[in-house]
Amino acid sequence: MKILVGYKRVVDYNVRIQVKPDGSGVVTDGVKLSPNPFDDIALEEALRLRDAGIASEVVVASIAPADAQPHLRNGLAMGANRAIHVVADAAIQPLTAARALLKLIEKEQPDLVLLGKQAIDDDANQTGQMLATLWGRPQATFASKLTIADGKATVVREVDAGLETLEVDLPAVVTADLRLNEPRFIKLPDIMKAKSKPLETIALADLGVTAHDSLTTTAYAAPAKRSRGVMVKDAAELVAALKQKGLL
Amino acid sequence: MSKVLIVAEHLNGELNAATAKCVSAAQALAPAVIDIVVLAADPAAVAAQAAQIAGVNKVLSVTNAANAHAIAQVQAPQIAALAAGYSHVLGPSTTFGKDLMPCVAALLGVNQISDLMAVDGAHAFKRPIYAGNAIISVQAPADQTVVATVRTASWPEAAQGSSASIEAVSVDAALPRHTRFVGLAAGATDRPDLQSAKRVVSGGRGVGSEENFKIIYALADKLGAGVGASRAAVDAGYVPSDLQVGQTGKIIAPELYVAVGISGAIQHLTGIKDAGTIVAINKDGDAPIFEIADIGLVGDLFQILPELEAALG
Numbered sequence: 330m331k332i333l334v335g336y337k338r339v340v341d342y343n344v345r346i347q348v349k350p351d352g353s354g355v356v357t358d359g360v361k362l363s364p365n366p367f368d369d370i371a372l373e374e375a376l377r378l379r380d381a382g383i384a385s386e387v388v389v390a391s392i393a394p395a396d397a398q399p400h401l402r403n404g405l406a407m408g409a410n411r412a413i414h415v416v417a418d419a420a421i422q423p424l425t426a427a428r429a430l431l432k433l434i435e436k437e438q439p440d441l442v443l444l445g446k447q448a449i450d451d452d453a454n455q456t457g458q459m460l461a462t463l464w465g466r467p468q469a470t471f472a473s474k475l476t477i478a479d480g481k482a483t484v485v486r487e488v489d490a491g492l493e494t495l496e497v498d499l500p501a502v503v504t505a506d507l508r509l510n511e512p513r514f515i516k517l518p519d520i521m522k523a524k525s526k527p528l529e530t531i532a533l534a535d536l537g538v539t540a541h542d543s544l545t546t547t548a549y550a551a552p553a554k555r556s557r558g559v560m561v562k563d564a565a566e567l568v569a570a571l572k573q574k575g576l577l
Numbered sequence: 578m579s580k581v582l583i584v585a586e587h588l589n590g591e592l593n594a595a596t597a598k599c600v601s602a603a604q605a606l607a608p609a610v611i612d613i614v615v616l617a618a619d620p621a622a623v624a625a626q627a628a629q630i631a632g633v634n635k636v637l638s639v640t641n642a643a644n645a646h647a648i649a650q651v652q653a654p655q656i657a658a659l660a661a662g663y664s665h666v667l668g669p670s671t672t673f674g675k676d677l678m679p680c681v682a683a684l685l686g687v688n689q690i691s692d693l694m695a696v697d698g699a700h701a702f703k704r705p706i707y708a709g710n711a712i713i714s715v716q717a718p719a720d721q722t723v724v725a726t727v728r729t730a731s732w733p734e735a736a737q738g739s740s741a742s743i744e745a746v747s748v749d750a751a752l753p754r755h756t757r758f759v760g761l762a763a764g765a766t767d768r769p770d771l772q773s774a775k776r777v778v779s780g781g782r783g784v785g786s787e788e789n790f791k792i793i794y795a796l797a798d799k800l801g802a803g804v805g806a807s808r809a810a811v812d813a814g815y816v817p818s819d820l821q822v823g824q825t826g827k828i829i830a831p832e833l834y835v836a837v838g839i840s841g842a843i844q845h846l847t848g849i850k851d852a853g854t855i856v857a858i859n860k861d862g863d864a865p866i867f868e869i870a871d872i873g874l875v876g877d878l879f880q881i882l883p884e885l886e887a888a889l890g
């Protein structure tokens with residue numbers, strides 16, 4: 330079984346994002362970039378399926394600017410067999426990402442596609458669902474447990490009401506939630522090994538994708554700020570403060 | 578003039594309150610029409626509830642055994658077929674809507690507006706990115722259907738008391754059979770629902786164990802509050818995952834939020850930005866939660882919570 334993993338590069342989750350004073354964007358110069366945390370989880374799950382002998386090959390794919398090669402090497406160091414770098418200079422929107430990933434699916438014919446449930450930069454939470462739709466295959470989003478057997482995947486999903494279990498025929502798209510697993514740490518020898526693993530580069534335009542980035546961002550603003558309130562010294566004062574606000 | 582179709586969320590014959598919040602967002606578009614579509618095996622009860630929401634013109638009810646459970650790839654083709662004639666298709670930004678609406682968007686060939694928090698015009702909206710650390714204004718093309726999920730914490734529930742007409746419609750769409758519902762393990766509880774509760778008490782890693790969490794439940798019961806948790810508390814197995822509040826859990830806007838033993842990581846704060854009053858109880862006076870708390874109390878939660886319960890009478 331072959332698994333394709335979506336592996337997006339984003340601003341590291343520890344960075345405190347600042348909106349530029351002129352509202353033209355957020356400050357990204359010099360900030361740390363990292364794999365999307367959910368994509369690390371997706372990749373880890375694929376690697377575990379390979380470790381368990383269920384999958385034979387794990388391919389990571391990223392649609393990212395030309396300078397993202399180290400990011401893909403990172404995915405290889407974590408353990409992917411191969412990487413595909415779809416080069417796109419500008420940021421793309423989820424429908425374009427889904428169309429590009431669909432082209433890779435047509436080329437690679439994976440049995441399972443694992444993505445993150447959401448990218449923590451755009452917080453769109455769309456690509457996996459769009460990809461499954463365009464592909465005409467099942468989706469199981471927000472996965473916290475994945476079991477593969479007999480050409481089917483059984484997926485436990487974290488939904489608002491609790492934990493939902495779906496059974497889907499393969500191939501399918503599964504999107505990873507936080508508790509699916511805990512990604513492994515990369516060891517130094519793995520970084521060395523990754524240097525000789527295959528990394529294919531292809532321009533987005535050469536994939537034959539019609540980009541569709543229909544939404545235009547016209548302004549960026551800092552969110553409404555909450556400020557520090559009062560400190561109380563004990564439970565009695567807290568109750569008094571709540572009463573004063575009319576909350577009790 | 579805009580014509581809005583809202584996809585109803587429901588479970589076990591009960592309409593989810595998020596649907597009435599979508600109606601509020603729809604009203605901000607000053608549209609000519611707001612219709613709600615209910616897809617179910619037996620939609621009658623839910624359609625009747627939807628028909629009561631003020632501002633709704635018509636409820637479309639789609640009866641199909643395939644709709645017994647909300648499976649996105651089954652529902653999306655039906656909604657996309659019904660979307661013809663509407664300028665906007667909205668669903669809630671809950672796990673139901675997040676799962677489904679991008680599929681509808683893909684079928685209609687558009688990108689989705691995720692987490693719509695404000696309407697600036699028929700095709701101009703605001704939404705959060707980077708865990709709510711930036712708010713962007715986005716413009717959608719005027720000649721394409723707008724598909725959006727509505728950030729429920731940003732919108733009040735539309736009022737009740739209307740009686741819109743209910744129209745049974747049949748949809749001609751090929752529905753896939755590749756996905757089967759196996760089960761739903763719901764955290765049975767008689768406490769107020771986390772997403773609509775007026776008061777919420779949340780516990781974090783500081784609570785220390787599943788056993789200790791009973792002091793959180795006790796305080797919540799005293800306040801008539803729902804119970805939430807940080808990711809760390811869920812990961813540690815103190816509480817089920819559906820209690821997680823934050824960027825990747827539930828985004829909530831109660832009148833009162835009490836954070837107990839929670840440090841205040843940005844991913845957690847994203848989930849409570851719209852709360853009325855935030856109370857923080859933490860033994861570390863430098864915890865970031867105090868930077869945004871309206872009322873802060875530094876101390877050991879195991880000492881403070883019993884005192885607080887007693888003080889509440």
Ligand SMILES: Cc1cc2nc3c(=O)[nH]c(=O)nc-3n(C[C@H](O)[C@H](O)[C@H](O)COP(=O)(O)OP(=O)(O)OC[C@H]3O[C@@H](n4cnc5c(N)ncnc54)[C@H](O)[C@@H]3O)c2cc1C
Pocket residue numbers: 342366367449780781782783784806807808809810821822823824825826827837838839840841842843844845848858859860861864876877878879
């Ligand atoms: C992609 C991503 C998504 C995430 N999504 C979420 C999310 O949706 N929700 C979320 O909550 N987190 C989320 N996180 C995790 C987040 O970054 C934090 O790790 C998490 O919120 C920490 O939880 P906590 O505050 O309970 O634990 P900690 O940060 O460990 O804080 C525990 C607090 O308890 C206090 N404490 C300990 N003992 C006591 C005591 N006896 N009395 C009083 N106080 C005490 C400590 O002083 C400390 O401040 C996400 C992280 C990532 C990377």
Ligand SMILES: Nc1ncnc2c1ncn2[C@@H]1O[C@H](COP(=O)(O)O)[C@@H](O)[C@H]1O
Pocket residue numbers: 334335336337338365367368371390391392393421423426443444445446447448449451452453454455456457
């Ligand atoms: N440019 C990209 N390259 C690789 N994977 C992507 C890209 N954009 C989105 N994805 C995948 O789709 C998931 C959801 O992204 P989004 O819909 O943007 O929140 C991510 O976690 C990735 O797995």
